[in-house]
Amino acid sequence: MKSILPLVFFLFAVVFNTNAQINAVWSIPKQELIFGDKQAEMAKMWIDPGFRFADIEFQDKSFRVFFHRNKPILKKARIVDNETQMEVARGRGDFFWGSARFIFETGENIKVLRKRNPNGYEIIGPYGTLFKVENHGISPVKIFNEKDFLAQAFFIFDRIKDTQTPPAEVIMQMNPIPAY
Secondary structure (H helix, E strand, C coil): CCCHHHHHHHHHHHHHHHHHHHCCCCCCCCEEEEEECCCCCEEEEEECCCCCEEEEEECCEEEEEEEHHHCCCHHHEEEEECCCCCEEEEEECCCCCCCCEEEECCCCEEECEEEEECCEEEEEECCEEEEEEECCEEECCCCCCHHHHHHHHHHHHHHHHHHCCCCCCCCCCCCCCCCC
């Protein structure tokens, strides 16, 4: 009896331990957006509940869009390839001075200009409109290449970040500003 009781406890511990290890997959629940066009090409964007980043899947490629140090200005905009962890593009300049642009790793610059109107705004790129907000909602816009798509996806993420607030379950911890 004394030797059977520890054996039974050992067997229960092994069985429960093995079952606990089987379902060890954990992920953050994200909001999902689906982009589509007339040629039935689909792109998906998953946005973090705290609006810190967005993951984009487009034509078997995966990208992450975010603001460096979570500062929502164009200079801190970053687009990173999820597979290689290399920076694909970064934002530079400012809309106020007219020097806003995205610089890609190939050296290509996409200059962007923001035109405001009473119920929204329009982001204009080298080939025309990249992103448009009409009557406080995002309007569909035709794009021409992958770089335009990445810039457009960044502005969609920025618009969602501006207009939404994180749920109460998400705790936003900001780092204190050091006094040097």
